[in-house]
Amino acid sequence: MLKKLSKRQKWACGIGGGLLVLYLVFGVILYGAIGERMARKKALSHLQRVTGQKVSISEIDIGLGNATLKNVIIGAPDAPLLKIDHAAISFSYFRSLVGSVKVNTGSITGWELQLREGEGTSNFETLKSRLRQQESKPGKKSTLMPQTITLSKGLISYVNDDNGVVLSANDVEGTYTKGAGASLHLPLFVGEGPLGSSVELKNASLSASRKGATIVLQGGTIDLWKGMQLSAIDGQASITPEKKLAINFDGSFGGASEKLWQAKGQGDLRLQQGSVDVTASSFHLSRIKDFIADAMFVDVDETVLGAALKVDFSKSVVAAQGNISVENANINHPRLASRTLREVSLSGVIDTTYSFAEKKAVIKKAELSSKGVALRITGEYQKAGGVREGVPAENDFLTANMKVPTVPCADVKKAIPKAMIPQLSRYKLTGDFSSNINLEVDWGNLEALKLDGSVGIRNCKVRNTGSTKVINISKQFVHTVEVEKDKWKRILIGPDNPNYYPLQSISPHLRNSLITTEDSRFYRHRGFIVSEFRTALLKNLKAGRFKWGASSITMQMVKNVFLYRQKTLSRKLQELFLTWHVETAIEKDRIFEVYLNAVEFGPNVYGIGPAASYYFGKTAGELSPRESAYISSIMPNPKKRSRSFCTGEVSKWQKGKIERILRTMVRRGRLTEQQLVPALNSVLVFNRDPQDETACLAKIQKLMANQRQTSEEAPKRTKRVSVRRVEGLHPPRPPLPEVPLDALPEVLAPAADGDVPNDAIATEDDDAAQQPAIAPPSVQSSVPKEPLDSAVDPL
Secondary structure: OHHHOOHHHHHHHHHHHHHHHHHHHHHHHHHHHHHHHHHHHHHHHHHHHHHOOOEEEEEEEEOOOEEEEEEEEEEEOOEEEEEEEEEEEEEOHHHHHOOOOOEEEEEEEEEEEEEEEEOOEEOOHHHHHHHHHHHHOOOOOOOOOOOEEEEEEEEEEEEEOOOOEEEEEEEEEEEEEOOOEEEEEEEEEEEEOHHHOEEEEEEEEEEEEOOEEEEEEEEEEEEEEOOEEEEEEEEEEEEOOOOEEEEEEEEEEOOOOOOOEEEEEEEEOOOOEEEEEEEEEEEEHHHHHHHOOOOOEOOHHHOEEEEEEEEEEOOOEEEEEEEEEEEEEEEOOOOOOOOOEEEEEEEEEEEEEEEOOOOEEEEEEEEEEEOOEEEEEEEEEEOOOOEEOOEEOOOOEEEEEEEEEEEEHHHHHHHOOHHHOHHHOOOEEEOEEEEEEEEEEEOOOHHHOEEEEEEHHHHOEEEEOOOOOEOOOOOOEEEEEEEEOOEEEEEEEOOOOOOOOOHHHOOHHHHHHHHHHHOOOOOOOOOOOHHHHHHHHHHHHHHOOOOOOOOOHHHHHHHHHOOOOOOOHHHHHHHHHHHHHHHHHOOHHHHHHHHHHHOEEEOOEEOHHHHHHHHHOOOHHHOOHHHHHHHHHOOOOHHHHOHHHHHOOOOHHHHHHHHHHHHHHHHOOOOOHHHHHHHHHOOOOOOOOHHHHHHHHHHHHHHHHHOOOOOOOOOEOOOEEOEEOOOOOOOOOOOOOOEEHHHOOOOEOOOOOOOOOOOOOOOOOOOOOOOOOOOOOOOOOEOOOOOEEOOOOOO
16 A cells, blocks of 8 residues: 555655654653653742742652642641642643643642641741732733642641640531632531630531631531530621621520520731620520430429620630529539429629730639529639749649628528538528638649638527427437448447447547547537648649548548438538537537447448457457557548458558557657557457458458449338347347337438538638537438347358
8 A cells, every 4th residue: 555655645654653653652651751850840849939838749640631749748847737648630731742831620639737826926827928929910820720629538727826726627628719719618627725615616618718708607516515515506707808807606505496696796807806795695495405305404494594795805815704694493413412403593793814825814703693692703723834923834823712792691591402401401590601712722832732711600500490300419319321232221329239339438549549540630620620621632633633531520420420422512511511510519529429439440330339349359448559540540441441351461551551640649649658669569460260351352342342322312211120239249238129210319300302421611610609419310211121230240
């Protein structure tokens, strides 16, 4: 066929074929390599010129009219402004052959934008300025910028080192159109602010262009804290090119959709100031009751809530003022009380500021009022790294004042819901109450802790106790304890119990050792050891958790005999009142005597008589100094610490504690030097069979595992009780007859709504007149149908 072609045609075919070969060689083999080299040179220089940042690209793949860039980093490698896992662009292939590249579209997948500012610097303000300069330059625009960019799988983070704000958005998707700006969808947006504040925002969209920026919420949610959710949030926040800010949102609570609150405000971001008004007009909580099943509000048909808050902000300070009110609320929370608090009405006022530069929160006023009784709090919290009194703060610092202005004692009682103080509901009080407590904590010098002031219960008087059956605890009464969950033990505190010991018949060494370890000033205070509250708080701050208390012997007697084990505010309030009243009505010796005969000294061992027999096979009057110090050493955790009895070996730590107790007794005049030497040299001889070690330890483990941490129900009472004795614990005594329960004095007849126990507030010694003895019951509704225990059960 070639023979039929003319010479000119053969030349044309040859040239065409050669060009085709050259094209294929260049396009398929050389285009990618040459393109990558040119792309690196052009792309890197262009990006670095535009952003003013260092740029690195680990891999570039050039195709015919397309390119892929991998692992692009803009900014410092250790703290980049932007990271891109994968970027793809399309461009005009034929224009690229003559060295003119015009990018058409782009897509970015897997990217992370890290914005950070603080201390006068910002890693993105410089970039913004350079981009504006590029856009404002006259003349030919760059053809390397895609007309549109599709964004997916992105992460945006923002950190402000000045005010502690940290924000982030995950799985960000959107588009960028040249000249029109960006539009992003943020499925999840979370953040943290100063003093532990936090926000979680769902379903938000953001648009930004030369005309400003707008964030829009449609059905968004914000989780302020557990159990407090803002829902059905609609509205927007917009910023104009002049940096004028406008905010207008409304929403509901807890997953409901009905609009119940509104937030409106404005500001000037150039001046960095503005204000927002947040209002929630009074509404019945029943309107969202289907969405608050797990909240502390119950039976909400009559509950009305309302709030109004004004927030002013500037570059350096955020200030908040406002009020909140709750009417006819029924509140159920395990930390408050074991029963629902009914018809609670409260109003609160707050005026507070936070300084970003100083990192300091100031509570100018925080007041909570109920039925004419107000609790007022003022104070400051200074975070480390801020400024305190013009000097850089190296540690956190707190000052606070808590005050209850003078008010009738009867009004204080009325202001507290009945379910909070069931044992005190029928008390009639006279006199005036007030409190004023000051606290100062420097975390850089905890030893300088200051805790002082007064709780003015000293001026309250008990006029009477209504119709409640009250028997003086100086008489014989029944003490009921729960040894295991739903297993109750009743102990007769009085001379009809063969294991009961009057105070003077108990070894003085035991009395002195317990006074030394539990309450050295027992005979000098009126129930509360003011200095010990500071000591306990200091220990807790050092430990970073609440571990130590400051209970006096009277407080321990109250919570053991009159209250059950329940860590609620209700128990604390009752313990405070009852400790005060017992101290005003009962002699110190009788308080100590009841304590010694009622408290737990070991696994199912209640009272010092059974304890002396259990550990040493002796009567309570025969205990030696070392034996007494041992019993004191196992308090306040006698079950766990009595394991040494089971093993027959005292640990090195416990031995050291016993010796410290003995030496402290000498130092405080409760043991002589002559008695100390033999006490230190003596050896403890336990009353146990070495072969019973396994069973002994197993019983302790079982009791510890099965004990109830809180008592939700009171034991049931029978009409008659009997007293029995355990062989071998005491010299033989005539058997005691059955005693009708109604004939035995009770501590206090149970209130209609019982409650359970551990801490109070230190008060000054009071000079109140002695009143008839009153004490809350250890039996809150009734006693189980079992005989009274006159002694501890044998292992």
